[in-house]
Amino acid sequence: MFKPGPIYLFRVPEDEELISYLTRFAKEKNIKTGVVNAIGALKKCTLGFYDQQKQVYEYIKIEEEVELTNLSGNISIKEGEPFVHVHAVVGKRDGSTYSGHLVEAKVFVAEVLIMELAGGAELVRQKHGGLWLWR
Template sequence: MEKLEYRSAASHAEAGNAPAMKVKLLSAAANATTYIISFFKGDEVVSGLAGFALEYGVKSAHFQGIGSAFSVELGWFDFDRLEYEVIKVGIAEVTSLNGNITWYQDKPVVHAHATASERGGLVKGGHLLTMNVGPTVEVIVTVEPTLLNKKLNPEFNATMIDYDL
């Protein structure tokens, strides 16, 4: 029997692990800016989105995407352990990628959920921990002007948006 792996709900990806990532401005309006970000072989998506937030001065954003990956790690939140049970997915079509970017302790936080289809169409989904890109993952990001910060909620050992800041 395979031993279960767990990850903290309070940990967040560090920027800098998406060297082939490309960004293009799609539109700029008075209150929002929209970009397309393309990730390529070897890029890690969560890290790349955190790096994008740092480089482009993102205060908050939301995004959606699709693509393919060589590997994906999803998380299912275990309320007894207050950690994510890791769900490993091999080569997959990324059928949905959605989330937001906020800030915690002066670092960008990417909160994403994804579904990924393995060969034969079996779909797995959950909180996105890591996504290592195959040929490409394409993400549309809308950047908003309002700063959103997170704080640690000790009841769940997870960071959540702080509406009092």
Template sequence: MQHKLIHDDGSKTWAVILETGDEVTACLQSFATAQKLSAAHLTAIGAFERAVLGYFEWDKKTYRRNPVDNQCEVVALLGDVALKDGEPKLHMHAVLGQPDGQALGGHLLEGHVRPTLEVVVTETPAHLHRRFDPDAGLALIRMDADTP
């Protein structure tokens, strides 16, 4: 993984380039931690040699794992970084193009890059914080003024 600060006017923007063999979730979590990101959004395009998409099963409060065991295009990857328990936490969704032109989408649990993934990470000015929501079984972003 390589990264470069490409804009800084009080709110920073980075280009983060992942290469063959990099796992996107681990790399971007490491980047967010190293940069001490508390609120950011990201977009990316590129390709994976394999990935795992998740579908949140509301009744079970868990993600169903849907492996994608072939080379695929990252048509769109969108996500954010917010604080959870004082640490940066990633939340990403992806649309993956298949060889026949069909698309698969969902929560990105893992993605193994081949040959590249081009990511743009932009800090957001307001801090976004996650708080556990017992109804959802997930930590969700809350805009309350009193959110720690």
């Protein structure tokens, strides 16, 4: 069981790469386990879809402005370092959406909430599927 720790509410600067920024933030604040939520807008992004049969990610590159309608995920420890694992739903100008594992994203604006959890959830590589999941 984890207990709630500090809550961080902040904005990510324009043109930052979102995953790198969140990872740096987690390292600076020494966050070992946490819950991540965000909304905003992105200049471009790459999403991943995990093919369960082939056990590999397929990538969706989006090279246009999109709304970040929802980002949710977690921070855990992977090989001794904070690891940000988030999924996103992004909306295009025509109202269509894409969703999946957020691989990278160039920020236009992003408002982020991180709730730290006391303790440390460690990720281990699973034999079945090769994914990194909580121990």
